[in-house]
Amino acid sequence: MFQWFHRLASLKNFYRLAEIITPWLAVLCAILLAVGLYRGLVVAPTDYEQGESYRIIYVHVPSAWMSMFVYMVIAFCSAIYLVWNMKLADIVAQASAPMGAAFTFLALATGSLWGKPMWGTWWEWDARLTSELILLFLYIGYMALRGAFENSAAGAKAAAILALVGVVNIPIIHYSVEWWNTLHQPASITKFDTPSIHISMLIPLLMMALGFKLFYLVNMFSRTRSMILEREASTSWVRNRAQENNL
């Protein structure tokens, strides 16, 4: 088990592994997104209350899920990096951060677009939207802190600590915002009360969610690969690779 872990942790081995599986994941991702979008936007029935505008759920919900998931990945990798000083974990965290921020932004933008037909306003201080907004701030802070260090090893450690502080705070922020929201908002406003969703709408949603996850993996792998090349530029295996490819 540990030997396997150790081998994967070597940047060279991870690079080769990512190189092999990325195209397969990319193909699978493209199929899932295409079928999911088709079934979601064309095949799934129109919603009784919300009409066609509910279809934004097929982008909004997967990106909101991913925004949380990517932060968890970053926090997990940060913990591994701080404990075992494993370079790969730091690279994965670094590669994931802008993508997580992008997913968060997408969730916010689609939430706002969805809010216009549902609430009649572009922005509602709804508990979930507000939590997403704060999550975006956390991502921006994480990236800003890492970028501010001239010494990249110190920056990586500092960012890792911040990610762990953030992950402790995320549930606290989430529940306090929810509490704040129920305290201040009159109940008359339409709320998305996790209504039971029909199976014909649920299946495309799950396909989109899986597609988003694969999209993240494909991009994360390719970003990680280029970061590995950048950091290991002076090692012999990178030089050999470059020569093989006539670069």
Place this chain on the structure above:
Amino acid sequence: MLEAFNAVLNRDLRLAMRRRGDWVNPLVFFVIVISLFPLGVGPDTELLRQIAPGIIWVASLLATLLASETLFRADFDDGSLEQLVLSSQPLSVLVLAKVLAHWLITGLPLLFLSPLVAVVLQLQGRSIPALMASLLLGTLTLSLVAAIGAALTVGLRKGGVLLALLVLPLFIPVLIFGSSSVLAVEGGFPVQAHLSMLGALFLLSLALAPLAIAASLRIIYE
């Protein structure tokens, strides 16, 4: 360990007494920010009373943030921070003493100033105890959380804006429960739940923040 704690605490308090700007400026800032709001939204008594808890709490957040920038700065510049990191005493205890000293000189005065600004903003007299209790628990938490950000950015030349970016999102739960405890009293509701939550946040940050602060400071000298 307790001796070391007391030594750091006494040293920081003495230093603060001699550098008055460090703790007077955030207080003046607090008062100025609060007096800007009536000028901005108009002198409508009813409106001011409604938004007063939020104004006072946001101003406290900003004052704490502003004050926390100086928490490790001078010690970092003259090298005594490195001595703390190298000392044989547990670093998390030493930084806890520093944070406590810092709170005593920047957080506690806010508490004493708060009845004054509450009156200025037309809050009812009976909400003042709740305001002070929430500020007591809240500013302690804020100081601990802000210290993590200060420790992460102390090695950087331009830490100021970055510190705000890191720390302000983490302040949000304290802001929510702090201002809502005053709002509860204003509305005639019991305040206990809000204060219990603030107490829970304080205990959590008391347990975890010193570890994060110590880890952040160690990075600088690796």
